[in-house]
Amino acid sequence: MMNKFRSWLVRFMAGRRGTDQLGVATYIAGLALYIITMLFGLGLLSFLPLAIWGYGIFRQMSRNLPARERENQWFLSKYLPLKKKASQARVRFKNRRIYKYYRCPKCRSWLKLPRHIGEKKVTCSACGHQFTKKA
Ligand SMILES: [Zn+2]
Incomplete structure (x- = not known):
């Protein structure tokens, strides 16, 4: 059946x-x-x-x-x-305590820095834009 x-x-x-x-x-x-x-x-x-x-x-x-x-x-x-x-x-x-997440001011890609690293010069991995960021 x-x-x-x-x-x-x-x-x-x-x-x-x-x-x-x-x-x-x-x-x-x-x-x-x-x-x-x-x-x-x-x-x-x-x-x-x-x-x-x-x-x-x-x-x-x-x-x-x-x-x-x-x-x-x-x-x-x-x-x-x-x-x-x-x-x-x-x-x-999940990683919000380990990394500070932010967007590239030029291309809006998500980037991250380890927290408490201080002020850093950042190069966006997507568009190459350089800027300083505090984390
Ligand atoms: Zn970018």
Whole structure:
């Protein structure tokens, strides 16, 4: 029975996209919105999570793979930079007692100096701008 179902599922999903990163984000966003509408008694808006999940299921079942791939690439182009920024911010927070973090006044890159080092002449590793900084 289980094997029959599994082979049916394999045949059913053949040529379809399945879950990609945008798919996962769609389900998480739908769930978060569902919780918010429940918490705040916004019953009228409860069709929104359903619409988002519906879109996720549509994408999963779709056979138009190039279009779904384009959507996923668009999503990744927005999401990956945010993810990188968040992980860099976590590192800065973790090391906040060891390093003083600051931005290059010219190119806005993040730089760091060991704390209590005093006044230092700094060369930005990204753009080569030189300036003095106290840490
Ligand atoms: Zn710079």
